[in-house]
Amino acid sequence: MTADINGSFIHDPNLEVLIDHDTIQKRVRELGAEITRDYRDKRLHVIGVLKGACVFLSDLLREIDLPVSLDFIGTSSYGESTKSSGEVRITKDLDISPAGRDILLVEDIVDTGLTLNYLINMLKSRDVSSLAIVALLDKPDRHEIEVGASYIGFAIPNRFVVGYGLDVGELYRNLPFIAVPKDPAQLARR
Numbered sequence: 001m002t003a004d005i006n007g008s009f010i011h012d013p014n015l016e017v018l019i020d021h022d023t024i025q026k027r028v029r030e031l032g033a034e035i036t037r038d039y040r041d042k043r044l045h046v047i048g049v050l051k052g053a054c055v056f057l058s059d060l061l062r063e064i065d066l067p068v069s070l071d072f073i074g075t076s077s078y079g080e081s082t083k084s085s086g087e088v089r090i091t092k093d094l095d096i097s098p099a100g101r102d103i104l105l106v107e108d109i110v111d112t113g114l115t116l117n118y119l120i121n122m123l124k125s126r127d128v129s130s131l132a133i134v135a136l137l138d139k140p141d142r143h144e145i146e147v148g149a150s151y152i153g154f155a156i157p158n159r160f161v162v163g164y165g166l167d168v169g170e171l172y173r174n175l176p177f178i179a180v181p182k183d184p185a186q187l188a189r190r
């Protein structure tokens, strides 16, 4: 296991910070304020997409000044690799019926858009009252399908990123910032 001279996991020299913690927090506050304004007259039901959205979701929820109900759905993404397979698999279904609810789907990143497209179709077939998407990150150059997210934290270049919920080989979700691994394969080998 490599680490910097102080033995820090977080300050691994293989990680190049793309979006620092303070910048993320400021943007999450702005998104929370926007969502609060837009849902003032509705009963908001938030669905977090596991596992990548968990860190973003927990910060965002606390910036929404409204009564909010919460559920989770699990999808598989890249598995142990850094390439999308394009296949979407539900690993955990909803606990609460979304029918008749005003849903805000919280995702970590829009890459090809295939995962969100699948989830949007699945939710619409369950008779939701309204459906909006919030994603922390967006890679516009990678879209294969346009999902029309209502709220986006940051548009980023076509780079593989980790941290703030995003993993490589199930690690690095606990980084408090978004980073580009200089060598993703090296991180995945940990």
Ligand code: 5GP
Pocket: 052, 077, 078, 084, 107, 108, 109, 110, 111, 112, 113, 114, 115, 116, 159, 160, 161, 162, 166, 167, 168
């Ligand atoms: P999509 O279906 O839009 O191609 O990607 C869906 C999922 O792939 C995301 O929710 C995320 O879990 C994963 N993903 C996409 N891009 C990245 C990335 O740059 N880093 C990591 N760690 N995961 C990504």
